[in-house]
Amino acid sequence: MVYLLLKQATKDMNSWRKSFDRFLEYRKIGGELSCKIYQAPRKKNELIVLSKWRSMAEAREFLESQSFEMIKELEDREPITIKLFNKRNISKYIE
Numbered sequence: 848m849v850y851l852l853l854k855q856a857t858k859d860m861n862s863w864r865k866s867f868d869r870f871l872e873y874r875k876i877g878g879e880l881s882c883k884i885y886q887a888p889r890k891k892n893e894l895i896v897l898s899k900w901r902s903m904a905e906a907r908e909f910l911e912s913q914s915f916e917m918i919k920e921l922e923d924r925e926p927i928t929i930k931l932f933n934k935r936n937i938s939k940y941i942e
Contacts, residue, residue, distance in 0.1 A: 910929065
């Protein structure tokens with residue numbers, strides 16, 4: 848199991864969420880097992896997306912896909928942060 852962590856600034860959380868949800872089927876087909884979205888505690892306009900994937904290969908393939916390119920373009924004010932973790936390494940970042 849692999850975790851994909853994304854941090855992305857947004858102008859309008861509701862608009863971003865609607866757009867992000869349109870890619871649900873593509874993410875599932877790509878190997879996503881689950882996804883949780885959090886609002887950063889110190890930056891109200893920053894979202895943290897933590898998703899679980901079946902394998903590192905599937906997560907990387909999704910990151911290189913056209914669907915992910917469209918997700919990155921949902922907000923273009925600030926660059927998106929992308930990190931991949933295996934189960935052992937994610938414990939440093941989440942409880």
